[in-house]
Amino acid sequence: MRISAIFVFVAVLILANSAFAASQKRGGWLYEKYCISCHGQDGSGTPYGKELFFPVKDLRPNYLLTSDEIGFMIRYGLFERELLGKGETLTDRDIDDLTAYIRTFRYIPNIKAGRRLYLRLCSICHGRDGTGDKNFVTPNLKESMISDIEMTRIIRRGRHDTAMINKRRRIYNTEIADMVNYILSIREKQS
Numbered sequence: 001m002r003i004s005a006i007f008v009f010v011a012v013l014i015l016a017n018s019a020f021a022a023s024q025k026r027g028g029w030l031y032e033k034y035c036i037s038c039h040g041q042d043g044s045g046t047p048y049g050k051e052l053f054f055p056v057k058d059l060r061p062n063y064l065l066t067s068d069e070i071g072f073m074i075r076y077g078l079f080e081r082e083l084l085g086k087g088e089t090l091t092d093r094d095i096d097d098l099t100a101y102i103r104t105f106r107y108i109p110n111i112k113a114g115r116r117l118y119l120r121l122c123s124i125c126h127g128r129d130g131t132g133d134k135n136f137v138t139p140n141l142k143e144s145m146i147s148d149i150e151m152t153r154i155i156r157r158g159r160h161d162t163a164m165i166n167k168r169r170r171i172y173n174t175e176i177a178d179m180v181n182y183i184l185s186i187r188e189k190q191s
C-alpha cells in the first residue's frame with residue numbers, strides 16, 4: 001500500500017517535470033522565432049534591441065516579475081513600444097511556454113552596485129540608511145515587509161499620488177534587481 005503510494009507520487013513528479021521540460025523546449029523554439037532578434041540568446045538584449053528608441057528590457061532578472069505579469073506583456077504588448085501584442089498570433093499555450101522559457105534566464109544581483117544606485121537615486125527621499133524622511137513621508141525600508149516582487153512592482157510603476165513616481169523607464173531591470181537585493185540586505189532581521 002505504502003510502496004504503491006510512493007510509486008504514484010514519484011510517477012506524478014516525473015510526469016509533471018517532463019511536461020514542464022517539454023513546455024520550456026517548445027518555448028525556446030517560439031522564442032527563437034519571435035523574440036530573439038531583439039531580446040538575444042541569454043535575454044539581455046541584442047545590439048539591435050538596445051538601439052531601439054525605447055530599448056529592450058533585460059529579461060534575465062525575470063524572477064522579480066510574476067508569470068501573470070510576463071504573460072500579460074507578451075499578450076498585449078507595451079503601448080508605443082516595439083514589443084507588439086502577440087495575443088493574435090500566439091495561443092495561451094504559446095504564451096505559457098514562452099514564459100517557462102524566459103524563466104530559464106538568470107541574473108545574479110550585485111548588492112554593492114545596488115547600494116551605490118540606492119544612494120544616488122533613492123536616498124534623497126528614503127534616507128541614506130533607508131529609515132525614511134519625515135519631509136517626504138517615506139516608509140522605513142528596513143522595517144518594510146513587502147516581498148521582492150512587490151518592491152519591484154512599486155519601483156517600476158510608482159505609487160499613485162505620492163512622491164514615489166514610476167521609474168521604469170529610467171532604471172535597467174538589472175539595476176532594479178541590484179537595488180532590491182541591497183534593500184533586502186539592510187532589512188532588520190525579524191526573529
Ligand code: HEC
Pocket residue numbers: 031034035036037038039049052054055056057058059070073074078081082083084086098173
Ligand atoms: C522588435 C523588438 C522586439 C521583439 C521582436 C520582442 N520584444 Fe519584447 N520588448 C521589446 C522592447 C523594446 C521592450 C521594452 C519596452 C519598454 O518597456 O519600454 C520589450 C519588453 C518585453 C518584456 C517586458 C520586460 C520588462 O521587464 O518590462 C517581455 C516579458 C518581453 N518583451 C517578452 C517578449 C517576448 C516573449 C517576445 C517574443 C514573443 C518579444 N518580447 C519580442 C522589444 C521586442
Ligand code: HEC
Pocket residue numbers: 118121122123124125126136137138139141144145146151154155159162163164165167179
Ligand atoms: C521623490 C521621493 C522618492 C524617491 C526619489 C524614491 N522614493 Fe520610494 N517612496 C517615496 C514615498 C513618498 C513612498 C511612500 C508611498 C506610499 O505612501 O505608499 C515610497 C515608497 C517606496 C517603497 C514601498 C515601501 C513600502 O513598504 O511600502 C519602496 C520599495 C520604494 N519606495 C523604493 C524606492 C527606491 C528603490 C527608490 C530609488 C530608485 C525610491 N524609492 C526613490 C518617495 C520616493
